[in-house]
Amino acid sequence: MLITPGKLLAKIDSPEDLRKLDSSQLPQVCNELRQFIIDNVSVYGGHFGASLGVVELSVALHYVFNTPDDQLIWDVGHQAYGHKILTGRRDNFRSNRTYGGLSGFPKRKESIYDAFGVGHSSTSISAALGMAVASALEKNFSRQHIAIIGDGAMTAGMAFEGMNHAGATDSNLLIILNDNCMAIDPNVGALKEYLTDITTSQTYNKFRDEVWNMLGKMSNFGKSAQEIVSKVESVMKTAILRQSNLFESLGLRYFGPIDGNDISHLTEVLKDLKNIPGPKILHCLTVKGKGYGPAEKDQTKWHAPGVFDKITGEIQKKEYTTPQAPKYQDVFGLTILELAKKNPKIVGITPAMPSGSSLNLMMAAMPERAFDVGIAEQHAVTFSAGMATRGDIVFCNIYSTFMQRAYDQVIHDVCIQELPVIFCLDRAGLVGADGPTHHGVYDIAYMRCIPNMVVASPMNEQELRNMMYTGQGDAFQSGKNSLTIRYPRGSGVMPDWKKEFEEIKIGTGRKIKEGTELAILSFGPLGNFAKSACEELEKVGISVGLYDMRFAKPLDELLLHEICSRYNKIITLEDGCLQGGFGSAVLEFIADNGYSLTIKRLGIPDSIVEHGEPQELYHECGIDVLGIVGSIKNMLNSDIMSPALRF
Structure with a gap:
């Protein structure tokens, strides 16, 4: 299904195109961008609420700053869909998170506008500070470095470490705190309470009004940036007399809070902040799921809802006629x-x-x-x-x-x-x-x-x-x-799973079935693929034993002695990296005990596995049913040592 962008968004193939527009057109760009995200995610799935909340921020940043020379670092990246659409990936956005398509997160090798690859929380400040220091070493003092971090990500120690370091430097760094009171789940802890105090405090609201009314009247800096900063700080001293500021105590100039969903005010504020040197933080209040009613009301549910009807808000669920296994x-x-x-x-x-x-x-x-x-x-x-x-x-x-x-x-x-x-x-x-x-x-x-x-x-x-x-x-x-x-993501294999508890002796595996030609030693849920592979092989007269080892450490040595005495060919199977994993543990046992047999390890290869549906990735790694069957047939039909190892 082809999603058609609005008439302004259709003309934006890069931030340069965006910057050619008059500022009066930006609200329309935001509306079209928000609708384009809703249209795409409703059909193709993906993260949702976070990107809707920062539509105005995404537009303002690319409008005000000279990206990609100015560096934008999106923390985690759930909220970067608007950024991707504005930076040349609009027409391919439907491939987002699909096998061979766009990544769901910013990724350096995908676009020059993705200044830093992300996915884990709270890395943006440290990365942006590193870039700012590197730019200074290059004698480039005009380049801007902007970290966009949510209030949830601010709870991590790494964010504090980055701020603590940044405040002791004179780096050209702007931290934008995207405060929507949500991560995937509602935020917890003292920082949440502190930010709530800031946003509801009359003192801070007075500060916000005085400072931003002053800056909002400036079409440009007629005086030096130092004089402007002096005025800002003078207002701060009178406005925040009775309340300390965490960010200021770390050496970061604090500005805000401001409405992060007001595109006009936001662009003017960012223009002014470009001219204020040193490390600083802008506190933006946004609404996660902004512009889509159901997502605004239930932000946790709409973090990544899957495919849904954009008109009714009904999230599509598969219909089953038989009992299903739980997640x-x-x-x-x-x-x-x-x-x-x-x-x-x-x-x-x-x-x-x-x-x-x-x-x-x-x-x-x-x-x-x-x-x-x-x-x-x-x-x-x-x-x-x-x-x-x-x-x-x-x-x-x-x-x-x-x-x-x-x-x-x-x-x-x-x-x-x-x-x-x-x-x-x-x-x-x-x-x-x-x-x-x-x-x-x-x-x-x-x-x-x-x-x-x-x-x-x-x-x-x-x-x-x-x-x-x-x-x-x-x-x-x-x-x-x-x-x-x-244990893995997603559903298992047992609809009737709630049995009486049984204690498992630590370090013991179990035999699923005996065989005569080869043994599969599985670790974890891939044993279910191995079980299906054994059934397929039985149909063509190949008898394979299957053992669910359950423990990678300690190994069931009694069971391993039995297996190594019975079989001369073994395949190990795991959904972890081959280097140092379960298969390596079995190899160590075989070497230490002097057994002579052929072993092949199946697992995740020594390479970065990209995104896609799990079954696509299992197939790519050769650990789905087809891959297991093929490895067994090759092993039984060939005496060649490689790629199997003989001990």
Whole structure:
């Protein structure tokens, strides 16, 4: 379906075209851009509310600043759709987040207007400051460097670190705080309360009126920028006499708050700020989902709603005639709540993903025992460790890709101290349209090498349930190990998943079926692909054994001895990186025990896997049913050593 842009937007192939327009035409550009986003996302899906909220900001930034020479860094990138459409990607925007199409996030190799690749929260200030310092070293003091960061991303320690450094420099840096009181879920913590105080304070409103009325009257700077700044600061001293300012205390000149959805005022403010040197922050108030009623009313639901009817606001859902398997995240959420009702020591922790992880179910039922700590993975892990020292049974739920940000805390604060924290890594493996910044493919390798860490992955929902039950049990909690349970995004395979709890002995796998010619050792949910592959091969007379190993560390050595004695050909299967992963663990066992056999590892190759539907990415990596069947046939029909390894 071809989405036709409005008459002004149709003529904007680059920001240069936008800057040719009269400022009086900008409201129409904003209306057309907002409608174009609504039209596209309703048909093709994608992130939604965040980009609608910054339509005016996207237009104003490209209108006022000389992009791409002036550098725009969008934090996370959920809100960058308008930016992409204005920078030459309008006609290809329908390919957004599809296999081989545009990335859902800014990406350096996609466009010269994407100054920095993003996807994880709170990197924009540090990146923009690095660019500003580099420009100064090049003696380029006119280039502008603008970081656009949300109030949710401001809760992360990295944002504070960037501001702390920026305030001690004279860098040409503008931080735009896009304050809509929302991340994916409503924001939490003291910073949210502080920003609320600023936006509702009569003192700050007085400051805003006096400063921006003064600046708004200036068509240009007749006097030097230093004199103008002196006037601004004079007003600040009288207006903020009774209230300190966090940003000012860090050495950043603070301006605002202003209406970030008022394109006329916004462009005038940005023009004035261009001429004020040094690090500064502009506080913009925006509405997430602006211009689309349902998205304004329920901002969490409309963060990334999928395909919907833009007229009625009805989000399309697949119709099923048979019972469907639940999402793994819901199995986690329902199971921790069930366990917590029986065990008062259980607590749940998540860094700003209560709905994404389904910990919101426990937060609603037991708010005193379930904690959203904001976008702060490092804090989440050490906070978990602190609670564990007092005997609490801690389930710390973090997306696999975000756990990378707390690696030191896992080692230093949890494992060295022998604390039995249970890490539930959601979105492990290939996550689909969010792409390489969100794939959770490294956790097996980086967790497996840590002493006092157990690494497990369920093949199905019942196994996830039982692994959680095992982790909270007295046998595990009385030991010195922590536990990583990794599971994928999306639905599982068992509609009837809620069985009686069964404790799993740590480090034990299970035999799914015996075979005679070759054995598949699977780790995690890809075992279901392996099961289907075995069924396909049975049809052509090939007998393959399948073993669900369940633990990458410790390995089930008794089961491995049995397998290595029975088979001379083995395939390992995982949805993590091949370097240092589950297959590497099996190779180490085979080498250490002197077995002579042929082994091939299937998993994520040593390359960046781009975005697309999960099945497309599984196929690309050769770990779907077709890829597994092909690898087995090649292995059985060939005596060539490569690409398999013989020991």
